[in-house]
Amino acid sequence: MAKNIEYYLREFRLDASVKGKLFDYGVGVLADLDDMEIEDVDDLELKPMEKKRFIKLLTYVKPLL
Numbered sequence: 001m002a003k004n005i006e007y008y009l010r011e012f013r014l015d016a017s018v019k020g021k022l023f024d025y026g027v028g029v030l031a032d033l034d035d036m037e038i039e040d041v042d043d044l045e046l047k048p049m050e051k052k053r054f055i056k057l058l059t060y061v062k063p064l065l
Contacts, residue, residue: 005030012057018050033058034065 005027009019021044027033041055 008057008061012053014053033061
């Protein structure tokens, strides 16, 4: 199974609202996360626990890209 953004969002317990915010930010495919920095996460306006989970996702995924 190919791992895509949806796969990682599910694995890190992030829902469709986070996917929508990523899409609005310009992230359409998993490889786009490689261009994101931790500082960019604030621009997504996530809830506090979503932000923590997304930072974990980003930290986990970036070395794989």
